[in-house]
Amino acid sequence: MSDEVLDPALVARLKRDEHGLFAAIAQQYDTGEVLMLAWMDDEALRRTLATGRVTYWSRSRAEYWTKGDTSGNVQLLKSAALDCDGDVVLLKVDQSGGACHTGDRTCFDAGTLPLG
Structure with missing residues (x-):
């Protein structure tokens, strides 16, 4: 990846769990439809902001994955x-x-x- 880094002010605001992860909710921008919840760490967020393609951290595979690389559903x-x-x-x-x-x-x- 490139030498770009996350803004230090953003890094200071992020609260991570004991594994360095935080939740990421994906929402369709024009309809408001909630699509999914996945996990990110600082590097996944950095990659996402730098490339415009969403990258998550897979807890089960212990690796980064960019949504759509295998499925085509970008x-x-x-x-x-x-x-x-x-x-x-x-x-x-x-x-x-x-x-x-x-x-x-x-x-x-x-x-x-x-309910109830």
Whole structure:
């Protein structure tokens, strides 16, 4: 990767878990549809901001993965925002194809939970 680094002010605001990770929510930029939640570390966020293609950290494979490299279902970054606590990044993306590893458009279409 390039020699670009994350802004030190951003690095100072990020709150990571014991593995150096924070949650990243991908949302379709024009419809507001919530697509998926995955994990990032500083390097994944740096790659995402530098390239405009979303990169995550795979906890199960212990490696970086850029969304769409194997599936073709690319996430192009439109904007990124850090939440008030600094422990979640909201990525507004333009998703091509399914966002979920099952091939579905969103990871949140497995049914609603009963209330009350």
